[in-house]
Amino acid sequence: MQGPRDWLKKAGHAARWIAPVFFFCIALWGLHRSLREYSYADIAAAFGALTLPRLALSVAITACGYLVLAGYDILAFRYIGRRLRLRDFGLTSFMANALGNSAGNVLVTGAAVRYWIYTSLGVSAAEITKVVIFCSVGFWLGFLLLASLVFLAAPISLPVRLGLPMATTAPLGVALLVLLGTYLALVARKRPLKLRQWAIALPSPTLTLGQLAVAWLDLSLMAAALYVLFPEGIEPSFGRFMCVFLVALVLSTLSQVPGGLGVFETVVLLLSPNDARAPTLAALVAFRGLYFILPLLIATASLGLWHIRARLRTAALVPDMTAAAVFLCGVVLLASGVLPAAAGRLAWLHKFLTLPVIEISHFAGSVIGTALLFLAPALRRRINAAYLVTLALLALGIVASLTKGWDYEEVMVLGSTLILLLPLRRHFYRQGSLLAERFTARWTAAVIVVFTGCAALGFFAFSHPEYADASWWSFSLAAEASRALRATVAAATLGMVLGAVKLLRPARPVLRLPTSSDFERARRIIESSGCTYPNLAYRGDKALLFSEAGHAMLMYGHMGRSWIVMGDPVGPEDEVHELLRGFRAECDRFDGWIVVFEARAERLPWYEEVGLGFTKIGEEARVDLASFDLQRPELAGLRQKHAKLLAHACRFEILQADAVPQVLGELERVSDAWLSRKRTHEKNFSTASFDEAYLARFPIAIVRRNAEIIAFANLWQSSGKEELSVDLMRHLPQAPNGTMDFLFTELLLWGRQAGYRWFNFGMAPLSGLDARKDAPLWHRLGTLVYRHGEHFYNFRGLRAYKEKFRPVWTPLYLASPGGAALPAILLDVTALIAGGYAAIVSKRAASA
Secondary structure, three states: OOOHHHHHHHHHHHHHHHHHHHHHHHHHHHHHHHOOOOOHHHHHHHHHOOOHHHHHHHHHHHHHHHHHOHHHHHHHHHHHOOOOOHHHHHHHHHHHHHHHHHHOOHHHHHHHHHHHHHHHOOOOHHHHHHHHHHHHHHHHHHHHHHHHHHHHHOOOEOOHHHOOOOOEOHHHHHHHHHHHHHHHHHHHOOOOEEEOOEEEOOOOHHHHHHHHHHHHHHHHHHHHHHHOOOOOOOOOOHHHHHHHHHHHHHHHHHHOOHHHOOHHHHHHHHOOOHHHHHHHHHHHHHHHHHHHHHHHHHHHHHHHHHHHHOOOOOHHHHHHHHHHHHHHHHHHHHHHHOOOOOOOHHHHHOOOOOHHHHHHHHHHHHHHHHHHHHHHHHHHOOEHHHHHHHHHHHHHHHHHHHHHHOOHHHHHHHHHHHHHHHHHHHHOOEOOOOOOOOOOHHHHHHHHHHHHHHHHHHHHHOOOHHHOOOOOOOOOOOOHHHHHHHHHHHHHHHHHHHHHHHHHOOOOOOOOOOOHHHHHHHHHHHHOOOOOHHHHHHHOOOEEEEOOOOOOEEEEEEEOOEEEEEOOOEOOHHHHHHHHHHHHHHHHHOOOEEEEEEEEHHHHHHHHHOOOEEEEEEEEEEEEHHHOOOOOHHHHHHHHHHHHHHHOOEEEEEEOHHHHHHHHHHHHHHHHHHHHHHOOOOOOOOOOOOOHHHHOOOOEEEEEEOOEEEEEEEEEEOHHHOEEEEEEEEEOOOOOOOHHHHHHHHHHHHHHHHOOOEEEEEEEEOOOOOOOOOOOHHHHHHHHHHHHOOOOOOHHHHHHHHHOOOOEEEEEEEEEOOHHHHHHHHHHHHHHHHOOOOHHHHOOOOOO
């Protein structure tokens, strides 16, 4: 039964696409009210009146604006104390803003672009988070400064129908100025901003002034790129225009509609004079193309060129950029399908093509546009079939655009996207069903916005009385309204069918636990491994995924959005690469995060290939058995405890697996007593719990006092005697002090005599993190928990216990998407091990 939290989670997920659609529909209603006195011909005439010099000037200003954007990143890197080449800043800021402006919120998509490029240049995830926040804060500081001055110096009246509590923008200007002044006063104090237990280091006054200057230029140039597109005689004063522009910008951002599409235009029109709305809309459409769409296409082309020349590791950016470009192609085809053909082109085309060819091409263009919208998410997940189908549809779309109305403008957009996709073939390698791909809330909202907008555009274009009697089945060269109606219905029908198929698929992944045949397949792989941790597969609480050839495997579990792999995959490297790609595709199907827990340093390139970053989570203790000798001076403490336990009539013994069933009852008694004394519960995933079938698979190391078993540990042995380790270890509360030291000492001596190379004590969580002030935020937080988190886990005690055996410490990592998702991922991993989110704090974790 679902609780309130589940319902709230579903409501929040629904709101992510309902809110943008709602605001877009409001914007369409506003556009309809603003343009009801105009026809499509009026708008087309106004658009045709745009002169080439004004368009060229707007392009030049746009180029300057995108150059200025690099200033945000340059200042941000001074803030975190890092330096990069100027061209790296320019490439990153351009791509982040080109994709962010067109696809949605720059803080989200821009953060992803910055993450992929900057991590390839050696910048940590924590530092990138600071850069993203710094850039976003800088933009809004500039907005506060510019808007407060403009709203006060050139206030405009706000429409009563907006229902705002103020008649003009002047009061809003005062409020923004006070807010900005408060922030600048905090910066001038030159002290960290304290929020409860957190201390946030604010930028220096010099950097803050730099933020204000860059944002001022950014917003001014963006506004100027639109302002120069207004024809002479109807352009407003620049002060009034800036006021309208800033109001429209903030409302379109808050609406969460991708790129503010429709919302920005509606606000500008509502605040413009009635007699200037046709040229105003023409200027807005041209601005949308020059400032948003053109940079996106250039960014995609730049990505291809940079990647081909291998100047930067930009492979992780390919899916986002190509998906956005293909989605744009779909929008272009759908919008073209509901608009009249350019004057004179149909008549000229009809000299060479028959009417049925034109009709079929028009119909096909809209169907192809719809398919491209649905293929874009699959491209983002690198699906091989999506890449091939997209190439075919783009080629067919080019043909359809030419044969339905000689629309060479569309051909330029589709053709450039096709050319850019051709050299990127190797980036789309995942096998998967196109219809099974997850359609996220953001893409759902975008598709609904596109269909709604195109339908409204078609209604506006053919709302003139001469089209009132247009018939669905009217076929003639002049029956453009009928063609648009047929294309719209076909596109909407295909969209609903594809959407229904996606909605009817299973929404949540089901963890398939291993069967006996899976265990048999795993056994052959585990027995050939030089590591011991793969034995956790026998625990049976993790799903097992095998490579196609069956020589490699990984084990994983689900928690929240995280798909968590326990340890590195095992098997031949070529099959491991195949395995990880397949696992990544499966995660993407359900919008999950791929996470590898306790990844070894030498395996990190595997995860880099599938787009993961790395976070150090602790250190693994391994004892070199060849050099382990109780007579060494530094092992005097162990030598004394060993002698003491021998004097207490304790003896060490190893029971082979076939002898374990006879003592399981005694072992369970020891385990129950240990759990009761520790007041804890069994853990999952990365550690074993007491399970008779699991323990019966392994030899058991035991300590007896007289005839009674007082301590035990199951024994893991690797192939080639490379490594020896233990998993489940328990002792009676009344056992002599030092019993576990005695058990481990005997095990190490036995392993050395048997010819094993290493004894693995496992991980000490949060050990070895960098505690310096300039260390990444995660390292400083982890060190704080390591030092002061004894109430929840014996972090320091566990490290100190293992240190007694003088091990070699090697780092272990968490491979994950990182960035802003890292806190949620760490919570998911902790919950999976603990047995649930509530179990994290409900019981104290056990220590060795």
